[in-house]
Amino acid sequence: MQYNFDEIIDRRGTGSLKWHYSDDTIPLWVADMDFKAAPPILASVQRVAEHGILGYTKPTDALYEAIINWHGSRYGLQLTKDKILFSPGVVPSLALMMQIFTEVGDAVMVNDPIYTPFTTKVQQNKRTLVMSALKEVEGKYQLDLKDIEAKIIEHKVKLYLLCNPHNPGGRVWTADELKALLALCKKHDVAIVSDEIHQDLTLTGHTFTPFLKLAEAAGYAHKVVSLTSMTKTFNVAGIKGSMIFAKEDALIKKISQQQYLNDEYELNLFAYTVMQSAYEEGGEWLGQVLAYIENNIETTLDFLAGHLPNIKVMRPEASYLIWLDCSAYAQDDQALYDKLREAKVELNSGIKYGREGHLKMRINVACPEALLREGLNRVYAAFKGS
Ligand SMILES: Cc1ncc(COP(=O)(O)O)c(C=O)c1O
Structure with a gap:
C-alpha cells in the first residue's frame, strides 16, 4: 500500500502543541510530524475503543x-x-x-x-x-x-x-x-x-x-x-x-x-x-515515511543552497530535524527567532540547546512537501534583505 504524505491535514483547534497559532504561521519546529499515523496503528486504537471497556x-x-x-x-x-x-x-x-x-x-x-x-x-x-x-x-x-x-x-x-x-x-x-x-x-x-x-x-x-x-x-x-x-x-x-x-x-x-x-x-x-x-x-509505513523525509531533506538543502547560501547546514544522519547556522544573518538569538516569526514561520531557536546553539536554528521538515516549500519561502523572505 502506498501512503499519501502529501495530504495537508488541518491541526488547528485540536490542542496541537505544534499548531498553536491563531493565524496562518507554518510550524517547522517541535519534533512532531504532520502525517497521519500508520493505518494499522489507527485500526488498533479503533479496535480497543470499539471493545468499549477501557x-x-x-x-x-x-x-x-x-x-x-x-x-x-x-x-x-x-x-x-x-x-x-x-x-x-x-x-x-x-x-x-x-x-x-x-x-x-x-x-x-x-x-x-x-x-x-x-x-x-x-x-x-x-x-x-x-x-x-x-x-x-x-x-x-x-x-x-x-x-x-x-x-x-x-x-x-x-x-x-x-x-x-x-x-x-x-x-x-x-x-x-x-x-x-x-x-x-x-x-x-x-x-x-x-x-x-x-x-x-x-x-x-x-x-x-x-x-x-x-x-x-x-x-x-x-x-x-x-x-x-x-x-x-x-x-x-x-x-x-x-x-x-x-x-x-x-x-x-x-x-x-x-x-x-x-x-x-x-x-x-x-x-x-x-x-x-x-x-x-508499522514497518512498511516507516519505510515510506523515511523515503518522504529524505526527499524533504534534499528539497531543503537544495533550497537553502540556492537561496540562502550563507546558512551553514548540517546534513542529518537521522531524523527530520536539520541544524542551521544562521550567524551570517543575525547577531542576536531572540532577534533571529523573531525575524522568522514575523515572516510567519516558526523554527526552534538553537540557543535553547546550549551555548553551542548561538545563532543556530533547528528546522523540522516532516510535513507535506507543499507546506515545507511555503515554509522555506518564508525563511527566505525573512533573511533575503539581511
Ligand atoms: C532526544 C529526545 N529525547 C526525548 C524526547 C521526548 O521523549 P518523550 O516524549 O518520550 O518524553 C525527544 C522529543 O523530541 C527527543 O528528541
Missing part, C-alpha cells in the same frame, strides 16, 4: 514479543521480557535515571548542544550540570573525548546522558565513536544513559548502534541503560509511552523499585496498544 491494563506477552522482535531483527539487540520496563516517556526516564545513578549535587555530563530536557532535568533534580561541547569537523559533530575525559576527572562525573542518535545535530554515532566513549566512561566508572528515541529514523547510509549492545560486550552492562520509544518513529507523541532497557538484573530491579516508589511504571491502555501494533505492523 480498564486497568497490563503489558501482554504479545507486546513484549513485538518489542523483542523489532529490536532484535533491526539492531541485533537481544532482549528478554525481564529486561524491559515501561515508562510514561523518555524525559521522565531521564529524570528517573538521576535517582538511579546519582545523588543530589553529583555531576552529570551532557553534550552541548543537546535536546533541552537533558540540561533542565539535571538542574531541576539539583545535580551539577557539566557540558562538553561537540566539535564540528567537516560539517559534522564529533565527541570531544579529550574534553570529556578532562571534565569527568575535574568534576568527578557520575553519569553521562548520551543522545544516540543526536538531537539537534542529527549524528548517528558510529560503533567506533561509541566504543571510545564507553571505554572512557568505564575507565572512570561513569554510568551512561543512552536516549535512543531517534533510532528508527536513521537515514540511508548510516547504521544505528544500540549502546547497550556495546556495553554488554564490554562487561559494563551494570552501568548502562537505554531509553527508547515508538512515539517519534511512528508520530504518536500524544499517546505518550516509552521503554527502558537494561541488561543486568540488579540494575533492572533497582529501576523497577524506584519506578514503583514514584508510581510511574504503568502506561495507559492506548500506549500499550499503539506500541504493539506499531512494532508488529
